[in-house]
Amino acid sequence: MDPVSQLVDLAETVEGVFRAVVALGIVLLVGGVSARWARRRLAYETWHFIHLYTYVAVVLAFTHQVAVGTTFTASPAATSYWYALWTVALGSVFVGRLVLPLWRNWRHQLRVEAVVPESDNVVSVYVTGRDLDRLPARAGQFFLWRFLTKDRWWQANPFSLSAAPDGRTLRLTAKAAGDGSAALRHIKPGTRVFAEGPYGAFTAMHRTRPEAVLVAGGVGVTPIRALLEELHGHAVVIYRVGSDRDAVLYDELRDLAHAKGSELHLVTGPPVPDKLAPGELARLVPDIADRDVFLCGPPPMMNAVLGSLRELNVPRTQIHFERFSLAG
Numbered sequence: 296m297d298p299v300s301q302l303v304d305l306a307e308t309v310e311g312v313f314r315a316v317v318a319l320g321i322v323l324l325v326g327g328v329s330a331r332w333a334r335r336r337l338a339y340e341t342w343h344f345i346h347l348y349t350y351v352a353v354v355l356a357f358t359h360q361v362a363v364g365t366t367f368t369a370s371p372a373a374t375s376y377w378y379a380l381w382t383v384a385l386g387s388v389f390v391g392r393l394v395l396p397l398w399r400n401w402r403h404q405l406r407v408e409a410v411v412p413e414s415d416n417v418v419s420v421y422v423t424g425r426d427l428d429r430l431p432a433r434a435g436q437f438f439l440w441r442f443l444t445k446d447r448w449w450q451a452n453p454f455s456l457s458a459a460p461d462g463r464t465l466r467l468t469a470k471a472a473g474d475g476s477a478a479l480r481h482i483k484p485g486t487r488v489f490a491e492g493p494y495g496a497f498t499a500m501h502r503t504r505p506e507a508v509l510v511a512g513g514v515g516v517t518p519i520r521a522l523l524e525e526l527h528g529h530a531v532v533i534y535r536v537g538s539d540r541d542a543v544l545y546d547e548l549r550d551l552a553h554a555k556g557s558e559l560h561l562v563t564g565p566p567v568p569d570k571l572a573p574g575e576l577a578r579l580v581p582d583i584a585d586r587d588v589f590l591c592g593p594p595p596m597m598n599a600v601l602g603s604l605r606e607l608n609v610p611r612t613q614i615h616f617e618r619f620s621l622a623g
């Protein structure tokens with residue numbers, strides 16, 4: 296019998312095998328649409344919707360294992376052990392993805408306090424709420440923000456904090472990349488906000504050296520601006536933009552850098568020639584290999600800077616970066 300007929304036969308005759316085949320199909324589909332080239336071609340919402348089917352795959356695979364897995368059926372102790380493992384795993388997902396966000400949002404009662412234009416296509420949104428000093432957020436992290444307006448409540452977008460949380464206000468700064476981010480400009484103060492997070496490991500917690508270099512490209516300045524506020528020790532900030540006009544939050548960066556004794560370099564001009572090539576970076580920060588590097592910007596710029604850092608022998612453990620795109 297050929298392998299396909301054998302599989303069909305098994306699926307028809309053995310309890311749970313059909314469910315396992317469907318689960319495998321879903322996992323392959325989710326893996327396929329997450330490949331970089333596929334992810335780039337899909338709308339985020341479509342990709343996310345397909346991704347949610349992973350939960351279905353997990354449940355189908357579990358019921359298959361319970362039905363035919365010898366590890367489950369070998370002894371009562373094995374059965375209890377595996378049930379306990381699965382219960383803890385699924386329970387953690389349930390608590391992390393549903394209970395915790397609902398509880399946090401009920402507790403903090405987030406609302407838009409103000410919307411401040413930073414440029415023609417960038418706005419900052421200030422969000423306040425109750426007991427924000429108890430929210431465990433750090434500079435460099437992001438939330439999935441859902442603004443509860445009539446026409447946009449269904450859409451959640453990730454935006455980094457653009458200022459270190461001060462216990463009273465959270466701030467995000469967003470560039471209009473599509474309909475959702477463009478609509479932020481028109482959000483009314485008082486609008487309720489549902490935020491999921493904080494997420495992300497792009498924080499000062501992962502520092503390995505006393506001194507740092509912060510490299511921002513375009514709107515990638517948001518977590519960099521927040522990090523500069525929180526970092527201790529000497530920092531060199533490099534802000535790469537097309538032209539001065541694009542340098543949102545520049546005044547804040549300059550004032551912060553001045554207050555903290557940091558160096559700030561605004562690097563302007565078109566992407567080519569690469570102004571953050573190894574030679575240029577080494578000129579701006581001669582001791583770069585002895586510093587932690589925090590990097591956030593558009594994917595091509597990030598890839599170029601990561602290449603430069605490799606050439607300058609900056610150890611991988613000292614390089615920390617945040618990508619603003621799931622398709623990087």
Ligand SMILES: Cc1cc2nc3c(=O)[nH]c(=O)nc-3n(C[C@H](O)[C@H](O)[C@H](O)COP(=O)(O)OP(=O)(O)OC[C@H]3O[C@@H](n4cnc5c(N)ncnc54)[C@H](O)[C@@H]3O)c2cc1C
Nearest residue numbers: 339452453454455468469470472473474475476517619620
């Ligand atoms: C971790 C992270 C932090 C970010 N922080 C900032 C920030 O501080 N400031 C800023 O201006 N931008 C930030 N972005 C990018 C921002 O999330 C997108 O520009 C925004 O979601 C676009 O949504 P839209 O509805 O306006 O546009 P769309 O037309 O829906 O999308 C435009 C692009 O954004 C991507 N996108 C849309 N929704 C999401 C989503 N929920 N998750 C991931 N990608 C999405 C799409 O794939 C597409 O490539 C961040 C992205 C990530 C992943």
